[in-house]
Amino acid sequence: MRLLSAALLVTGFAAAGVQALAADGVAARDVKMAQHDYLLNCAACHLLGGQGSRTVPPLADTGRLFALPGGREYLGRVPGAAHSPLDDKRLAAVLNWMLSRFGDTTADPPYTAGEIGRLRAQPYLDPLAARRRLLAGH
Protein backbone atom coordinates (compact mmCIF):
# COMPACT_ATOMS: atom_id res chain seq x y z
CA MET A 1 0.00 0.00 0.00
CA ARG A 2 2.86 2.29 0.81
CA LEU A 3 4.41 1.54 -2.57
CA LEU A 4 1.15 2.21 -4.35
CA SER A 5 0.81 5.52 -2.56
CA ALA A 6 4.35 6.44 -3.48
CA ALA A 7 3.74 5.53 -7.12
CA LEU A 8 0.58 7.61 -7.20
CA LEU A 9 2.45 10.50 -5.64
CA VAL A 10 5.25 10.37 -8.18
CA THR A 11 3.02 10.03 -11.21
CA GLY A 12 0.53 12.64 -10.08
CA PHE A 13 3.41 14.85 -9.05
CA ALA A 14 4.97 14.72 -12.49
CA ALA A 15 1.78 15.31 -14.45
CA ALA A 16 0.51 18.13 -12.25
CA GLY A 17 3.88 19.86 -12.18
CA VAL A 18 4.24 19.86 -15.93
CA GLN A 19 0.70 21.06 -16.56
CA ALA A 20 0.92 23.87 -14.03
CA LEU A 21 4.21 25.25 -15.25
CA ALA A 22 3.61 24.59 -18.93
CA ALA A 23 0.69 26.97 -18.57
CA ASP A 24 3.13 29.56 -17.27
CA GLY A 25 5.26 29.24 -20.37
CA VAL A 26 8.07 27.32 -18.71
CA ALA A 27 9.65 24.85 -21.10
CA ALA A 28 8.84 21.22 -20.34
CA ARG A 29 12.53 20.33 -20.26
CA ASP A 30 13.12 22.96 -17.58
CA VAL A 31 10.25 21.58 -15.54
CA LYS A 32 11.70 18.10 -15.90
CA MET A 33 15.08 19.33 -14.70
CA ALA A 34 13.53 21.15 -11.74
CA GLN A 35 11.59 18.05 -10.79
CA HIS A 36 14.73 15.94 -11.05
CA ASP A 37 16.64 18.41 -8.88
CA TYR A 38 13.83 18.43 -6.34
CA LEU A 39 13.78 14.64 -6.10
CA LEU A 40 17.54 14.35 -5.81
CA ASN A 41 18.16 17.22 -3.41
CA CYS A 42 14.99 17.98 -1.47
CA ALA A 43 12.67 14.96 -1.45
CA ALA A 44 14.76 12.97 1.00
CA CYS A 45 13.33 15.10 3.81
CA HIS A 46 10.39 16.97 2.26
CA LEU A 47 9.28 13.66 0.68
CA LEU A 48 8.12 12.90 -2.82
CA GLY A 49 4.82 14.73 -2.48
CA GLY A 50 6.23 17.63 -0.44
CA GLN A 51 4.19 16.52 2.55
CA GLY A 52 7.11 16.76 4.97
CA SER A 53 7.40 14.65 8.08
CA ARG A 54 7.38 14.94 11.83
CA THR A 55 10.50 17.08 11.77
CA VAL A 56 10.30 18.71 8.32
CA PRO A 57 7.58 21.22 7.41
CA PRO A 58 5.22 20.48 4.51
CA LEU A 59 5.85 22.42 1.32
CA ALA A 60 2.17 23.25 1.06
CA ASP A 61 3.10 26.02 3.50
CA THR A 62 5.36 27.68 0.96
CA GLY A 63 2.52 29.51 -0.81
CA ARG A 64 1.35 31.07 2.45
CA LEU A 65 4.90 31.94 3.53
CA PHE A 66 5.77 33.39 0.13
CA ALA A 67 2.80 35.77 0.33
CA LEU A 68 3.95 37.25 3.65
CA PRO A 69 6.20 40.33 3.78
CA GLY A 70 9.72 38.91 3.66
CA GLY A 71 8.47 35.51 2.55
CA ARG A 72 10.17 35.65 -0.80
CA GLU A 73 13.52 36.26 0.86
CA TYR A 74 12.84 33.64 3.54
CA LEU A 75 12.49 30.82 1.02
CA GLY A 76 15.88 31.61 -0.50
CA ARG A 77 17.66 31.79 2.86
CA VAL A 78 16.46 28.64 4.67
CA PRO A 79 19.24 26.06 5.05
CA GLY A 80 17.78 23.54 2.63
CA ALA A 81 17.86 26.14 -0.13
CA ALA A 82 20.92 28.18 0.82
CA HIS A 83 23.14 25.13 1.40
CA SER A 84 21.88 23.12 -1.55
CA PRO A 85 24.54 21.81 -3.95
CA LEU A 86 22.52 23.24 -6.85
CA ASP A 87 23.89 26.30 -8.59
CA ASP A 88 21.91 29.54 -8.40
CA LYS A 89 20.10 29.05 -11.70
CA ARG A 90 18.93 25.54 -10.95
CA LEU A 91 17.97 26.42 -7.40
CA ALA A 92 15.88 29.32 -8.72
CA ALA A 93 14.15 26.93 -11.10
CA VAL A 94 13.42 24.47 -8.27
CA LEU A 95 11.92 27.21 -6.08
CA ASN A 96 9.73 28.46 -8.93
CA TRP A 97 8.59 24.92 -9.66
CA MET A 98 8.06 24.10 -5.98
CA LEU A 99 5.83 27.12 -5.38
CA SER A 100 3.68 26.16 -8.32
CA ARG A 101 3.57 22.44 -7.54
CA PHE A 102 3.19 22.50 -3.77
CA GLY A 103 2.41 26.07 -2.76
CA ASP A 104 -0.42 26.60 -5.24
CA THR A 105 1.02 29.97 -6.20
CA THR A 106 3.41 31.47 -8.71
CA ALA A 107 6.55 33.44 -8.03
CA ASP A 108 5.85 36.68 -9.88
CA PRO A 109 8.36 37.69 -11.00
CA PRO A 110 10.10 34.31 -10.95
CA TYR A 111 13.19 33.83 -8.86
CA THR A 112 16.32 34.43 -10.91
CA ALA A 113 19.86 33.17 -10.49
CA GLY A 114 21.02 36.63 -9.44
CA GLU A 115 18.37 36.97 -6.75
CA ILE A 116 19.04 33.48 -5.40
CA GLY A 117 22.77 34.19 -5.32
CA ARG A 118 22.17 37.23 -3.13
CA LEU A 119 19.72 35.45 -0.81
CA ARG A 120 21.70 32.29 -0.24
CA ALA A 121 24.76 34.34 0.64
CA GLN A 122 22.89 35.18 3.87
CA PRO A 123 21.70 31.81 5.18
CA TYR A 124 19.70 31.79 8.40
CA LEU A 125 21.69 30.70 11.42
CA ASP A 126 18.42 30.02 13.25
CA PRO A 127 15.78 29.16 10.65
CA LEU A 128 13.10 28.34 13.24
CA ALA A 129 13.43 31.81 14.77
CA ALA A 130 13.33 33.32 11.28
CA ARG A 131 10.12 31.41 10.58
CA ARG A 132 8.56 32.64 13.81
CA ARG A 133 9.50 36.23 12.95
CA LEU A 134 8.06 35.84 9.48
CA LEU A 135 4.77 34.46 10.79
CA ALA A 136 4.59 37.18 13.45
CA GLY A 137 4.96 39.83 10.79
CA HIS A 138 8.28 41.30 11.83
Added chain:
Amino acid sequence: MSRLDRWMENSSRALARRSGRRGFLARLGRVIAGGTVTGVAALPLLPVARGQASDESHGSRAAAPPEDIQGPEGDPNHCDYWRNCAIDGFLCGCCGGSSTSCPPGTEMSPVTWIGTCRNPLDKKDYLIWYNDCCGRNPCGRCFCNRNEGERPVYHPYRNNDINWCAGAESQVYNCSAAMIIGLAVEGQPEK
Protein backbone atom coordinates in the same frame (compact mmCIF):
# COMPACT_ATOMS: atom_id res chain seq x y z
CA MET B 1 25.71 -32.63 -2.74
CA SER B 2 26.83 -29.03 -2.47
CA ARG B 3 27.22 -28.94 -6.26
CA LEU B 4 23.62 -30.17 -6.59
CA ASP B 5 22.53 -27.50 -4.13
CA ARG B 6 24.28 -24.79 -6.13
CA TRP B 7 22.74 -26.06 -9.35
CA MET B 8 19.27 -26.03 -7.78
CA GLU B 9 19.80 -22.54 -6.39
CA ASN B 10 21.04 -21.13 -9.68
CA SER B 11 18.21 -22.80 -11.59
CA SER B 12 15.63 -21.43 -9.17
CA ARG B 13 17.05 -17.93 -9.37
CA ALA B 14 17.15 -18.05 -13.16
CA LEU B 15 13.54 -19.28 -13.25
CA ALA B 16 12.47 -16.57 -10.83
CA ARG B 17 14.15 -13.92 -12.96
CA ARG B 18 12.45 -15.16 -16.11
CA SER B 19 9.00 -15.78 -14.71
CA GLY B 20 8.71 -13.66 -11.58
CA ARG B 21 5.75 -11.41 -10.84
CA ARG B 22 7.94 -8.33 -11.14
CA GLY B 23 9.20 -9.34 -14.57
CA PHE B 24 5.70 -10.15 -15.78
CA LEU B 25 4.26 -6.84 -14.61
CA ALA B 26 7.20 -4.90 -15.98
CA ARG B 27 6.64 -6.52 -19.39
CA LEU B 28 2.90 -5.88 -19.09
CA GLY B 29 3.64 -2.24 -18.28
CA ARG B 30 5.83 -1.95 -21.35
CA VAL B 31 3.08 -3.44 -23.53
CA ILE B 32 0.50 -1.02 -22.12
CA ALA B 33 2.80 1.98 -22.48
CA GLY B 34 3.74 0.81 -25.94
CA GLY B 35 0.45 1.95 -27.37
CA THR B 36 -2.18 -0.73 -26.85
CA VAL B 37 -4.01 1.64 -24.56
CA THR B 38 -3.62 5.38 -24.84
CA GLY B 39 -3.64 7.83 -22.01
CA VAL B 40 -2.47 5.42 -19.37
CA ALA B 41 0.89 6.99 -18.63
CA ALA B 42 -0.23 7.88 -15.14
CA LEU B 43 -1.20 4.30 -14.22
CA PRO B 44 0.72 3.33 -11.09
CA LEU B 45 2.63 0.17 -11.91
CA LEU B 46 5.38 -1.43 -9.91
CA PRO B 47 8.18 0.76 -8.61
CA VAL B 48 10.30 -0.29 -11.58
CA ALA B 49 7.82 1.50 -13.82
CA ARG B 50 7.78 4.79 -11.97
CA GLY B 51 10.52 6.28 -14.07
CA GLN B 52 8.60 5.38 -17.15
CA ALA B 53 5.34 6.84 -15.89
CA SER B 54 7.03 10.01 -14.73
CA ASP B 55 8.97 10.42 -17.93
CA GLU B 56 6.01 9.82 -20.20
CA SER B 57 4.06 12.53 -18.49
CA HIS B 58 6.58 14.90 -20.02
CA GLY B 59 5.73 13.75 -23.49
CA SER B 60 8.72 11.52 -24.11
CA ARG B 61 8.63 7.75 -23.93
CA ALA B 62 11.12 5.76 -21.94
CA ALA B 63 11.06 2.03 -21.42
CA ALA B 64 10.84 0.59 -17.93
CA PRO B 65 14.30 -0.29 -16.71
CA PRO B 66 15.25 -3.74 -17.91
CA GLU B 67 15.44 -6.14 -15.01
CA ASP B 68 16.50 -9.35 -16.70
CA ILE B 69 20.17 -8.86 -15.92
CA GLN B 70 22.15 -12.03 -15.37
CA GLY B 71 24.47 -12.51 -12.42
CA PRO B 72 24.90 -10.49 -9.24
CA GLU B 73 23.99 -7.20 -10.93
CA GLY B 74 20.54 -8.65 -11.57
CA ASP B 75 20.01 -10.22 -8.16
CA PRO B 76 18.37 -7.77 -5.73
CA ASN B 77 19.69 -9.80 -2.80
CA HIS B 78 23.29 -9.30 -3.86
CA CYS B 79 25.48 -6.31 -3.04
CA ASP B 80 26.41 -5.97 -6.71
CA TYR B 81 22.78 -5.51 -7.77
CA TRP B 82 22.75 -2.34 -9.84
CA ARG B 83 20.22 -0.50 -7.69
CA ASN B 84 22.34 -1.08 -4.57
CA CYS B 85 25.12 1.18 -5.86
CA ALA B 86 25.22 3.31 -2.71
CA ILE B 87 23.59 1.12 -0.10
CA ASP B 88 25.03 0.68 3.36
CA GLY B 89 23.26 -1.89 5.48
CA PHE B 90 21.41 -5.19 5.43
CA LEU B 91 19.40 -5.93 2.28
CA CYS B 92 15.71 -6.19 3.14
CA GLY B 93 15.31 -8.97 0.56
CA CYS B 94 17.41 -11.19 2.83
CA CYS B 95 15.45 -10.16 5.93
CA GLY B 96 11.88 -11.12 5.13
CA GLY B 97 11.08 -8.13 2.96
CA SER B 98 12.25 -7.30 -0.55
CA SER B 99 14.37 -4.71 -2.31
CA THR B 100 11.28 -2.49 -2.38
CA SER B 101 9.44 -3.38 0.82
CA CYS B 102 10.10 -3.77 4.52
CA PRO B 103 9.95 -7.05 6.44
CA PRO B 104 6.75 -7.69 8.43
CA GLY B 105 6.79 -5.93 11.76
CA THR B 106 8.99 -3.08 10.59
CA GLU B 107 8.14 0.41 9.43
CA MET B 108 9.67 2.23 6.47
CA SER B 109 11.25 5.47 7.58
CA PRO B 110 9.55 8.38 5.84
CA VAL B 111 12.79 10.31 5.46
CA THR B 112 15.69 8.88 3.57
CA TRP B 113 18.32 9.79 1.07
CA ILE B 114 18.22 9.73 -2.68
CA GLY B 115 20.91 9.13 -5.28
CA THR B 116 21.25 7.73 -8.77
CA CYS B 117 22.39 4.34 -10.02
CA ARG B 118 23.07 3.32 -13.60
CA ASN B 119 21.25 0.33 -15.01
CA PRO B 120 23.90 -1.70 -16.82
CA LEU B 121 21.47 -2.89 -19.48
CA ASP B 122 20.06 0.37 -20.79
CA LYS B 123 22.94 2.56 -19.50
CA LYS B 124 20.44 5.00 -18.02
CA ASP B 125 20.60 6.61 -14.60
CA TYR B 126 17.67 6.09 -12.26
CA LEU B 127 16.74 7.97 -9.12
CA ILE B 128 17.01 5.55 -6.22
CA TRP B 129 15.23 6.07 -2.94
CA TYR B 130 17.12 4.30 -0.13
CA ASN B 131 14.70 3.51 2.64
CA ASP B 132 15.61 2.15 6.03
CA CYS B 133 13.17 -0.23 7.66
CA CYS B 134 12.82 0.29 11.37
CA GLY B 135 11.35 -1.26 14.48
CA ARG B 136 13.19 -4.58 14.86
CA ASN B 137 16.76 -5.44 15.72
CA PRO B 138 19.33 -5.26 12.91
CA CYS B 139 18.71 -8.09 10.49
CA GLY B 140 22.33 -9.22 10.25
CA ARG B 141 22.05 -10.83 6.80
CA CYS B 142 23.36 -9.65 3.42
CA PHE B 143 25.37 -6.73 4.68
CA CYS B 144 26.48 -4.42 1.88
CA ASN B 145 28.53 -1.26 1.99
CA ARG B 146 28.73 0.35 -1.42
CA ASN B 147 29.29 4.06 -1.36
CA GLU B 148 29.19 5.25 -4.95
CA GLY B 149 28.40 8.94 -4.87
CA GLU B 150 28.10 8.95 -1.10
CA ARG B 151 29.39 12.01 0.74
CA PRO B 152 30.25 12.81 4.39
CA VAL B 153 27.56 13.46 6.92
CA TYR B 154 27.74 17.22 6.51
CA HIS B 155 26.00 16.51 3.21
CA PRO B 156 23.12 14.61 4.83
CA TYR B 157 21.17 14.28 1.58
CA ARG B 158 24.06 12.16 0.23
CA ASN B 159 25.02 10.22 3.32
CA ASN B 160 24.27 6.59 4.03
CA ASP B 161 25.82 6.43 7.51
CA ILE B 162 22.92 8.34 9.02
CA ASN B 163 20.36 6.22 10.79
CA TRP B 164 17.39 7.34 8.73
CA CYS B 165 15.14 5.59 11.24
CA ALA B 166 15.39 8.89 13.10
CA GLY B 167 12.32 9.85 11.08
CA ALA B 168 10.34 6.74 12.04
CA GLU B 169 8.38 5.84 15.17
CA SER B 170 11.15 3.47 16.23
CA GLN B 171 14.78 4.40 15.74
CA VAL B 172 15.93 0.76 15.72
CA TYR B 173 17.41 -0.03 12.30
CA ASN B 174 16.54 -3.35 10.69
CA CYS B 175 17.45 -3.27 6.96
CA SER B 176 17.55 -1.12 3.82
CA ALA B 177 15.50 -1.11 0.61
CA ALA B 178 16.37 0.54 -2.70
CA MET B 179 13.47 1.72 -4.84
CA ILE B 180 13.31 3.46 -8.19
CA ILE B 181 11.40 6.72 -8.05
CA GLY B 182 12.09 7.91 -11.56
CA LEU B 183 14.38 8.18 -14.52
CA ALA B 184 17.15 10.65 -13.76
CA VAL B 185 17.79 13.51 -16.15
CA GLU B 186 21.47 13.08 -15.33
CA GLY B 187 23.61 11.12 -12.90
CA GLN B 188 24.11 12.66 -9.50
CA PRO B 189 26.94 15.19 -9.61
CA GLU B 190 29.15 13.37 -7.10
CA LYS B 191 29.82 10.51 -9.50
